[in-house]
Amino acid sequence: MQIGVLTLWQSKDNYGQMLQCYALQQYLREKGHEPYLISYRFIKEERQYTPLWKMLLKVYVIYPLVSLLGMCVEKRQLANEEFEKYQHEKKRNFEDFLNKNIRRSEIYNNLVDLQKNPPIADCYIVGSDQVWAQLLSKSENSVFFLDFGDEKTKRIAYAASFSMSEYPENLRSKLAENLSRLNAVSVRETQGIGICNSVGTKATKVVDPTLLLGTKAFENITAKRMNSNQYAFVYQLNIASPDEIRWTDARAYxxxxxxxxxxxxxxxxxxxxxxxxxxxxxxxxxxxxxxxIRYSEIVITTSFHGIVFSILFRKNFVYIPLNGVHSGGNARVLNLLSDLKIEEKCISDGRTFNDVASFEIDYSKCNRLLKEKVAESSSFLLDAIYS
Structure with a gap:
């Protein structure tokens, strides 16, 4: 079956985003389908860069000259940061991974493009990742509810995430209307079930595609060990200060x-x-x-997919939840830890960094629970495709 998948994919440095995109496509391919990424450009995520030749000219010629006169110091700093970011992303080389591993459609720049010339498929899938965090106050975001293509084409949401516990009251009628377009709905967090139910839509909780695909597939694409010394791996995401990842405690440990x-x-x-x-x-x-992650002694992270791959590779880890306005992003991790009965791996008011780091996971028990969740999720997806 030809299956078009709509998800987030444009990041040049978010490993989880790219790997969930890869995982769902690879899983469907293993099941005998012909999946491809619907290459919709989600403008909010796409960063615009100065052409490389202009960047180099600014960094190495123009700003050094004018800085001698005490001018444009701030602009030179910004140019240096932009060039440094470019160098880092060149090392990460996400484009190479995308080209080698993910089949893609032509580029669609907006919803209108998709509606005028929809990708041909027997089935559309939206998910996973935070595709439903894009509020329907902006009409363009109905794209994430598959508002394009032939009405007869099957539409499925797999592991979609709202990244919030409640949907805005004034947008619930629009949410109900958009969810009604889908033939089957699944979400990644318990809170998502509540949101869907609140507007009259039945939803099933499923695992992230990376867990659906499983460990072996990722072992096959993992690079060789790069460090001979023992090390802790810190995957830093969604934080602005060292205190937000308990850095003093982590260094001491x-x-x-x-x-x-x-x-x-x-x-x-x-x-x-x-x-x-x-x-x-x-x-x-x-x-x-x-x-x-695979060869570390411990993983310290604020990232959902940092935790997912720690679990897949059976590693010790410490999850540090986000605070303040971004704390809604914790639900996906807390749900997963709860499902696998390993809540002790999350720092809380009653658990110190050392408590969490020292707690040993019984991975035989954890993997039994995970296997059950994966089987349920696989059944949902395959039933939805074939029904």
């Missing part, structure tokens, strides 16, 4: 163990910056990022 500390920063709610003093920052490709 790893120092006692005589582990190196390797960090990777990605952009989410905030730009990924080198803010952790004492960490060695690296900018790995996707296979190298998987390797950094």
């Amino acid at each position: 790893c120092s006692e163990k005589h582990w190196d500390m390797i960090a990777t920063a990605s952009s989410g709610y905030f730009e990924g910056r080198e803010i952790l003093k004492g960490a060695k920052y690296v900018y790995p490709s996707i296979p190298e990022w998987l390797s950094l």
Whole structure:
């Protein structure tokens, strides 16, 4: 069956986004289908860069000259940061992974393009990732409810995430209307079931596509071990200060163990910056990022997919939940830890960093529970496709 998948895919540094996109396509391919990514450009995520030749001219010629006169210091700093970001993303090389592993449609720049010339498919799937965090106050966002194509084409939501506990009251009628377009609905968090139910739509909770695909598939694309020393891997996402990842406690814990500390920063709610003093920052490709998790002694992270791959590779880990306005993003992790009965791996008011780091996961029990969740999720998706 020809299946078009609509999801988030444009990030140049968010490993989880790219890997969930890969995982669902690979899973469907293994089941005998012909999936492809509907290459819809989600403008909010797409960063616009100065052409490389202009960037180099600014960084190495124009701004050094004018800075001698005490001018444009701030602009020169911004240009340096932009060039540094470009270099980091060149090392990560997401485009290479995308080209080699993900089949894509032609580019669609907006919903109108999709409606005028819809991709041909027997079935459309939206998900996973935070596709429904894009509020329907903007009409363009009905794209994430598959508002295009032949009415007879089957439409499925798989592991879609709202990244909120309640949908805005004034938009619920629009949500109900858009959900009614779908033949089957599944979400990634318990809160998503509540939101769907509140507007009269039945929804099923399923696992993220990365868990659906399973460990073996990711082992096959993981790079070889890159560090001979023992190390802790810190995957930094959605934080603006070291305190938000309990950096002082993390350094003390790893120092006692005589582990190196390797960090990777990605952009989410905030730009990924080198803010952790004492960490060695690296900018790995996707296979190298998987390797950094697989061969680490412990993973310290604020990231959902950082936790997912720690579990898949049976690693020790510490999850540090987000605070304040972004705390809604914790639900996906907390739901997963609860489902697998390993809530002790999350820092809370009653659990210190050392408590969480020292707690040993019984992975035989954890994997039994995960296997059940994967089987349920697989049944949902395949039943939805074939029904």
